Amino acid sequence: MTTPRLVATDLDGTLVRSDGTVSPYTHDVIEALDARGVPVVFVTGRPLRWAEEVFGYVGAHGLAIVSNGALVWDVARDAVDLTRAVPVADGLEACTLIREAVPGSAFAVETLDGIALEPEFLERHPLPDSAPRGPLDRIFRGPALKVLARHEELDPQEFWTAAEEAVGERLVVTWSSASTLLEMSAPGVTKASTLALLCERMGVDRSEVVAFGDMPNDLPMLEWVGRSYAMANAHPSVLAVADHVAPDHDDDGVARVLAGLFDA
Template identity: 45%
Template sequence: MGEDGSVTSAPQRPDGPTPTPRLIATDLDGTLLRDDKSVSLRTVAALAAAEEAGIEVFFVTGRPARWMDVVSDHVHGHGLAICANGAAVVDLHAGREFVQVRALPRATALTVVETLRAAAPGTSFAVEMTTGINYEPLYPPFFQDPGAHVATAEKLLEEEADDTAAPVLKLLAHHAELAPDEFLALARSAAGAYAAITRSSPTALLEISGLGVSKASTLELCCAERGISPAEVVAFGDMPNDVEMLRWAGTSYAMGNAHPDVIAAASGRTVANNEDGVAVVIERILAERTAHQR
């Protein structure tokens, strides 16, 4: 980032100039949203201008579908969002209907629970399903989900474990004493062979999905359906759960407030979320596009 707060880019990747983007993929919390969870008027205008110019916008988030009200009013064209770190594709125009689900097998989730209990005693768990979230007694309560069922993870995962059971989107693991990155490294070492493990919270809260499920892999599937190549995608993010997506996209930006791993993964950097860093880049993309058309 320049001294004047302008956007700076890392050296151009060896595959040559980036073509005009066809899709913008942006994380929400810490990226598109300001810290108060609002979308600024400048960002709303930038998103609308991008879609008016024929560039699709995908919201790609760790949030569950039921927490997408923060951006539902700002969805234009396609209306699709990638939620739960790639475990679900949701149509925000159709009452947050699940278009695609990439579930975490319950048997795998139970193996991860057993493994992390042994590797990091004191870990508590929550289970995010298509029907909502349930959690253990010691897990920090979700005040946005007052109807959650409280029980051990083993019971939550084993009950109704038949063909009619709601798919598990992700497992959440919390530790009250370990540092966030320390917990992530420990969990990946102990259970990374069973599932995809990442984090997006400033606390020691891990998000665990099916093996191979990530924002990047689901975005890749959605882009392939549209004939969009990685080189035609511009991505934005700020936390470790964005790293794979930023590496996959032809052009990617770490926010000014981003985690060090995100800065290392991205091809460029913009200003912080509270300074409308996504809008800054979109405005520049559209200005360059207009200049080239003259």
């Protein structure tokens, strides 16, 4: 493979360390690539409100893929570049099917305006004070960037399998959390499919892309690119698919690999 023309990297468990920071070394490597005209595109499952915390590291190209591909955010302009949202009817139908198949499921909806939750949805992260709670048909009022499903008794793999069987091809179901939290996107919307749209726009072939990830929501992206790296701390399914293994995210694995690939 020739030297990559574009880098795509997940954030949590990949570029971001366990303490939630991006190291100075990683920052320096990203800046070095950006100076050479090699964009480092953040491709994350985070909603916009969390992704903004690390936008200072994006670089001059100023684009980030957010919410597992449902949103491309123009960081430089602080504006929407592209949305690929879940229609209300499709989302409500999928949630009904999951609830019937897996009693005890609770749901939340992520939009550009933030998150809205059912009363039973137990969020592990701090919520905005303005986040509403209510029945699903009242909080799901417009297209969603992500539909979230949580279960307090099943393990993530068990819940994922059951939800996928219930939903079929109506939505894309994946997960990236240590807790039992599923993330659902519109049909065909993954990190890979939105990255493909971005690469086409930039004139970059998939063979010229190197990508890094650690969780099942990264699988489509890692399978699509020309060269893929699973982090040493990655989920077993990711380690099984990736071409290579990068050092642990707490050891600046992404930056160390990139420094070697680009002699930075």
